[in-house]
Amino acid sequence: MALVVSRRVAALVVAGGLLAGCGGQDTSTEGTQMMQERTVEAFESSDPSVASLARSDETRPRPIATPFTDRWFVIQLEARHRLQVVAVTREGEPRGVVLSGHPERWAEVVEDVTVSDEETAAQVADAYSAALRPTTGGARLLDSLDDLDLPSGAADQAQELEREHGADVSDRSVTAVDGGWRTQRWSTEDRDLVRHVLTVATDGTVEDERTVVEQDLPLPIPL
Secondary structure (H helix, E strand, O other): OOEEEEEEEEOOEOOOOOOOOOOOOOOOHHHHHHHHHHHHHHHOOOOHHHHHHHHOOOOEEEEEOOOOOOOEEEEEEEEOOEEEEEEEEOOOOOOEEEOOOOHHHHHHHOOOOOOOOHHHHHHHHHHHHHHHOOOOOOOEEEOOHHHOOOOHHHHHHHHHHHHHHHHHHHOOOOEEEOOEEEEEEEEEEOOEEEEEEEEEEOOOOEEEEEEEEEOOOOOOOOO
């Protein structure tokens, strides 16, 4: 039986754009370096710890694609014992927003976004899921159940999971609903399998209905 554990509504502030130029994607080393430098500038005074994380040689920066906006970029900053996702304005005086742990900030990123088709709704859902996933508990987004690191001794359980949830986990379809679009994404959090039913409004804000469908999977213990 599914266990509904929480509901998150993010109709507020976040950071939008991710990659470079007019909603396009820039995953080049030069583009990523620019993002790091601008992130340092944006947080130097407001949150020096984020600026330090962005500046560190030990930090692995990873842009999160947001082709639906060219005003912001979103970047994941990951070091050995810390992970933070932030959004920073692309032009003008650098301004940054910490997204990790703050789904209410998503609206800032999408304040000038209009979601008028399924493709854009899917892009927003992907970006939101990547930007707002928990930074503790070994949280991981899944494209399919093949992404689970189940041990070889759990073959029977893996087959059962595939029968019960495999098609749903791989499903990226988008359905029009009143006031927007609905789709789903899946993740593992604290060794639980979690379904996220995402309602993407036409203004780009997102409501995330989170349901734990399987508990205590034999996954590696989160560090």
